[in-house]
Amino acid sequence: MTENFSVKLEEAKYYTPEVRCREQSWMGNYNKTYQAFLADPDGFWDNVARELEWFQPWSRVKEWDYPYARWFLNGKLNITHNCLDRHAHNQRRNKVALMWRGETEDEERIYTYRQLFQAVCRFANGLKSLGVGKGDRVCIYMPVVPEQVIAMLACARIGAVHSVVFGGFGVNALNQRIRGTNAKVVITADVTYRRGRAIPLKNIVEEAVVNAPSVERIVVLRRDTDKPVELHPEMEVDYYDLVDGESRECPAEPMDAEDPLFILYTSGTTGAPKGIVHACGGYTVGTYYTTKHVFDIRDDDIYWCTADPGWITGHSYGIYGPLLNGATCLIAEATPDYPTPGTWWDLIEEYGVTIFYTAPTAIRMFMRVGEEWPNRYNLSSLRILGSVGEPLNPEAFEWFYHTIGKDRCPIVDTWWQTETGMHMLTTMIGEPMRPGFVGRPIPGVVADVVNRQGKPVPPGTGGLLVIKEPWPSMMRTVWGDDERYRKYWETIPGCYTAADLAVKDEDGYIMVIGRADDLIVVAGHNIGTAEVESALVSHDAVAEAAVIGKPDPLKGNTIKAFVILRDGQQPGEKLKKDLIYHVRMTLGPIAIPSEIDFVQSLPKTRSGKIMRRVLKAQEMGMDPGDISTLEE
CATH class of the missing domain: 3.40.50.12780 (ANL, N-terminal domain)
Known part of the structure; x- marks a missing residue:
């Protein structure tokens, strides 16, 4: 550092x-x-907290026991009551809450606060019918559609802990996050649309839950109504079938101020991604x-x-x-x-x-x-x-x-x-x-x-x-x-x-x-060097890998990989393409290297830690600084 x-x-x-x-x-x-x-x-x-509605007031604002804090002790509330009920039941009842636009002009949906409140309640009741309750974890792997928002709010309404996974992640990254939270239910869609193409999501989920025994049900939003994907009834349920006939009322679960609301994974500097709890x-x-x-x-x-x-x-x-x-x-x-x-x-x-x-x-x-x-x-x-x-x-x-x-x-x-x-x-x-x-x-x-x-x-x-x-x-x-x-x-x-x-x-x-650490910010997304390196090393041809971020006028940074091959493997353009595809399938397109160099060795400390700053300094033509810990 x-x-x-x-x-x-x-x-x-x-x-x-x-x-x-x-x-x-x-x-x-x-x-x-x-x-x-x-x-x-x-x-x-x-004073700020008093602007919101609480089911039970707090006894103390803060308890600070370094490095742990508790806020609004003994206070009870529900975030969706404050997001929905207090607007839907007053003068904002018919105010537009959410406007959604798809890739084409004819794809538009608008929800007033009353309509969003009712949609959230119906889906919350649907989740309850699947046995989801307070404290259960629900993984949401969806495109940017109103149902994604509704799913998040519905989880929060009944006290379930949602874990949203970016729809661009691949099978391994999704599986890691499902298993990390022991998710009971996964909510997904058949496809997401990008640049005029339909990109399947459901088949990624099907692969990701193979080694995730905690998952009991998969809720599927079928967007392609002309060719609806087949559902496997022993595990999968249609989104609209789930809400059909459900009540438009669902009481908001009173949540203690310190109850978990959601888990969101962010790339770690070492090892697995970190599930941040809010x-x-x-x-x-x-x-x-x-x-x-x-x-x-x-x-x-x-x-x-x-x-x-x-x-x-x-x-x-x-x-x-x-x-x-x-x-x-x-x-x-x-x-x-x-x-x-x-x-x-x-x-x-x-x-x-x-x-x-x-x-x-x-x-x-x-x-x-x-x-x-x-x-x-x-x-x-x-x-x-x-x-x-x-x-x-x-x-x-x-x-x-x-x-x-x-x-x-x-x-x-x-x-x-x-x-x-x-x-x-x-x-x-x-x-x-x-x-x-x-x-x-x-x-x-x-x-x-x-x-x-x-x-x-x-x-x-x-x-x-x-x-x-x-x-x-x-x-x-x-x-x-x-x-x-x-x-x-x-x-x-x-x-x-x-x-x-x-x-x-x-x-x-x-x-x-x-x-100051081993994270690379690519197009505003934090990518952990360890995750990309792990994905590369999981390929049969790779013995060891290190990645760095290179400044880029458009993305802020791009990813460059330095790869040591296993004995008997030959470097070449075909292998580079294979490795890029492998990372894409493992982590998703946001994590693929823009460049790959095949090398014979990597700069390491005597304890074996890769010195990425040395690689970066060499790449940028800069002084690598103190290299006294570098192994000869």
């Missing part, structure tokens, strides 16, 4: 939104609000608060987060956060550049999107094809732009601000993680924006850039990004492996260490440089 590096900060360049942006925002004066939080942290979060109370409060204040969301906003619900951004800011605030949400199966690079801009114009939250990878892709595409569309409805997933480089910031926002939309670049559950750093609405800098800690979060001893580093000096105090939506543990949870708090005693390198300027604005 590298830290304490020096960063040459360019002369400060700021964009200052109109004064009314700050004056009219929910947050108001950032400095005043932040100081009020520091003066009484528990009182701050107590709790009902703190996660509800954290995502409600940050959606309201970071996006300054209003009752007449049309909100679009482009993230797939298979990732934490889709959980927190595609579904739960907006619905907690009674927003109208757009979700789309649409690929950004299919059938044209104008697809997303067309959706913004057609639906009147006011808040647009996307990834730097998408922004850079649009930059490459030029301004002519967004300029064909009327984007005047846009009010706020957001970025997530990786650092928003200054060039992408400028393009986003000028070309899409027309110099009038504040940009909220956000830093947070699967583990944090909610936004941690950003530039709040109305505050001056500095390209390349994500911003400052939001009120409610204490963050800093420190050295290995935990001491704050001077402005312009690189260090490790840390969180110094607990926050409501923090993960509670790593499912089945609490020791991995503790490691987040052990790198620097007393701090949550995010494994990101960062630098702070004189004004307290933080620039996130990138990962």
Whole structure:
């Protein structure tokens, strides 16, 4: 891990939104609000939580027993009661909650809060009929369709713990996550559509459950009604058959604030992916608060987060956060550049999107094809732009601000993680924006850039990004492996260490440089080096493998693999293609290497650990730094 590096900060360049942006925002004066939080942290979060509806009030806001926190002790609530009931049973009853758009213009469905509430209740009752109850785990492996959202909410309504798996993962990755959670039911679809092609999902599930004895039933959403796939009745049930005849009412299960809400797997730096566990109370409060204040969301906003619900951004800011605030949400199966690079801009114009939250990878892709595409569309409805997933480089910031926002939309670049559950750093609405800098800690979060001893580093000096105090939506543990949870708090005693390198300027604005560990951020997705290496080594021809991330102007990073072959195996283009296909089938297309080099040896420490930074330094033509531990 590298830290304490020096960063040459360019002369400060700021964009200052109109004064009314700050004056009219929910947050108001950032400095005043932040100081009020520091003066009484528990009182701050107590006030936020009181904006939601609880079945039973809490006795204490927080209990901090390092490194474990409990929030809203003895409080009882249900996140779906706050997402659905409190809107469906008041003036928002007939307000649009969810708008869905498929790949083609004729694929559209719209749900009001009343209709979404009823659909969730019916599916929740269907899950109950399959024997699913409080504490059971349910794996959701679906395309971006309304039924995916309904399935998540239905699980939460009855107290089942959902584990959503991104629909681009392959058999092995899905099997690993099903077995990791001991999922009782898997919910899937026959196909997902991408670039005009139907990509089968059900057959991947059928292979993935072969060695997953916990699975009792598979619920299948059959989208292809012309050629419906055959179901095996001893295990499989049709989605619509399951809800047919079920009641439109299903009482929300009262959940203790510390009951688990969901498990979401994120790539680990070593070994298997980590199942991050989030709790009902703190996660509800954290995502409600940050959606309201970071996006300054209003009752007449049309909100679009482009993230797939298979990732934490889709959980927190595609579904739960907006619905907690009674927003109208757009979700789309649409690929950004299919059938044209104008697809997303067309959706913004057609639906009147006011808040647009996307990834730097998408922004850079649009930059490459030029301004002519967004300029064909009327984007005047846009009010706020957001970025997530990786650092928003200054060039992408400028393009986003000028070309899409027309110099009038504040940009909220956000830093947070699967583990944090909610936004941690950003530039709040109305505050001056500095390209390349994500911003400052939001009120409610204490963050800093420190050295290995935990001491704050001077402005312009690189260090490790840390969180110094607990926050409501923090993960509670790593499912089945609490020791991995503790490691987040052990790198620097007393701090949550995010494994990101960062630098702070004189004004307290933080620039996130990138990962300090063995994760590669590809197109906004965290890919663990260990997972890709394991997939490569599982091929019969491979003895050993190491992968690194290479900077890429479009994806942020691409994956390069260095492979040692078994004796008797011959390198060649055919084998490269075989290995790429093998990784695709094992982990999915997001994890495939863009390059493969066949090598005779790999740089290792004397204890046998591969020194990936040496490989990366050699690849980039850089000084590898201290190699005293390198084996001769």
